[in-house]
Amino acid sequence: MNRGTTGHTVPSIAGGVPCQAFVPAPLPPCPPLEVDNKLQGRINQAMLALGRLDAISTLLPDASLFLYSYVRKEAVMSSQIEGTQSSLSDLMLYEMEGQPGVPMDDVQEVSCYVNALNLGFERIRAGHPVAHRLIMEVHEALMTSGRGISRGPGQFRQNQVWLGGHRPDEAVFVPPPATHIADCWSQLERFINDQPEATDPLIKAALAHVQFETIHPFLDGNGRLGRLLIVLILAEAKVLHEPLLYLSVFFKKHRQTYYERLQQVRETGDWEAWLLFFVDAVADTATHAVTMAQQLNQLRAYDRERxxxxxxxxxxxxxxxxxxxxxxxxxxxxxxxxxxxxxxxxxxxxxxxxxxxxxxxxxxxxxxxxxxxxxxxxxxxxxxxx
Structure with missing residues (x-):
């Protein structure tokens, strides 16, 4: 649906250059989402795939063994989207005090992602809501070493930033000014916590991800934290009981479409087109994770026999x-x-x-x-x- 722009622009200055910054309207979308048969069918497929994924513990003798490596794979892929060159092998070598084959900053960033994810899930299991305190703690863990340590760990940005283009007045997108971030986040936090009304968890995760990336509240780490936000929302809603759904591989593979859908929401309000892309990402990713667990289970049994x-x-x-x-x-x-x-x-x-x-x-x-x-x-x- 074409709702028109999903926010308004305000004058701002970035690097001494005047520009127009985008301030998103609060969620949920207005007018409400149109969930037709096509979209509902794809949502159903995604939920079925999530159900199989959540039951993955029945596929492996010890699900924690799969979790260890799968979490690290996600950390690598999510960080590669942001430009690091670390591989899964580099991360594992680093964690056992070996020497990775890439710059130390790269592998430290990936290791921080693992720590941030584990911290987020610990907090969710302890009953903490997806709110300001949790997000700040997770961001601080994400940015505590490597290049991130000088990029405002656990603090909203204080400066105007822009995305795409060599100067802000010609950027692809200019997020809200720093003075608007607290209000934007407060509105998003209320939506995530079902105020004033409840939203289906899968749809909530999809919409909240776009809104988070649009607010772009931190100086660095927004992409990684925005992807973590998806799985934290689903975990809080008990759709998933283990940190197993990671969309980084799908988003990396379809990077251009991903960015186009985000910008399409901002410019035209077509949340439905984004949802179609998002639930396909969920279904494909969940199905792949289940297949991978089955393959590992078969490998273990085969090699044990040998x-x-x-x-x-x-x-x-x-x-x-x-x-x-x-x-x-x-x-x-x-x-x-x-x-x-x-x-x-x-x-x-x-x-x-x-x-x-x-x-x-x-x-x-x-x-x-x-x-x-x-x-x-x-x-x-x-x-x-x-």
């Missing part, structure tokens, strides 16, 4: 493989700590897993401080589409 050929080493190799299923890139010392085996036994098991089974590979080429990767596991995680 260990029988190792004879007396089979039991030790299984303990090492279980440790690698938890963290698929690990040093010998980490595997010793996780498996409870001796260094000598772990080294023998790794040699058998690498040379006789081809399940793991040593990735440093060194004789000391060796690091092993569960190659097939990493390949499954690195898949970007169903």
């Amino acid at each position: 260990l029988a050929e190792l004879g007396r080493l089979a039991a030790s190799a299984q303990q090492v493989l279980d440790a690698l299923f938890e963290t698929p890139i690990a040093s010998v010392n980490k595997l010793v700590a996780r498996s409870g085996l001796t260094h000598a036994t772990v080294n023998k098991a790794l040699a058998a897993l690498e040379q006789r089974c081809g399940i793991v590979s040593e990735i440093t080429g060194q004789k000391r401080n060796r690091v092993y990767a569960y190659s097939a596991y990493i390949q499954i995680l690195n898949q970007e589409s169903p």
Whole structure:
């Protein structure tokens, strides 16, 4: 539906240049959303996919093992949208005190994303609402190292910013002036917390994401936090009980359409077109996550069966493989700590897993401080589409 612009512009100054900044109207949309049969059908498909995703714990012997790596995959993909070059392997190497193959700032930013996500879910589980305090805490965690530490962690921006273009008066979009952010956020917070009326959680997450990105309340980290906001809203509504829905891969793959839909909402008020894109992202992403969990479950069962050929080493190799299923890139010392085996036994098991089974590979080429990767596991995680 073409409602016309979803806000108004006010004069502002960015970098000494006069410009027109956009202040969004409060949610929900006015006139109300038109949910026709087409949109309702796609919403239903997304909700079915979310239901299967939320039941993912039934697909794996230990869902926490999948969560560890899947959360880190999301951190990598979300940060790559913002320009970092870190890979999943870089992050895991960094977390075990290895040396990543990219600039340290990049991998620190990704690690901060993991911490921010975990903090957000801890707060939701403790009963905290998605409100100002939680958002500030999560943003501070997101920006506590790397380049973010000098970009106002946990504080609304104090300056006018613009998106796209080399100067603000020719920008693709100019968010609200800093003096309007508190009011804009307060209005969004009321909507998220069902004031004055309740909104379906999936629709709420979709609309709130656009509004957050339009307000652009922070100097940096808005894209990552705006994507986190989606899963936090769904978790608070108990649509999801674990942090498993991440749309970064879909948004990255369809980046141009994503930005076009956001701007289309601002200029024409076509929330329905955005919703169609959003629920497709949810359905595709949730379906892919379930498929990935099934593949990992099958991989674990298949590789465990192969260990029988190792004879007396089979039991030790299984303990090492279980440790690698938890963290698929690990040093010998980490595997010793996780498996409870001796260094000598772990080294023998790794040699058998690498040379006789081809399940793991040593990735440093060194004789000391060796690091092993569960190659097939990493390949499954690195898949970007169903």
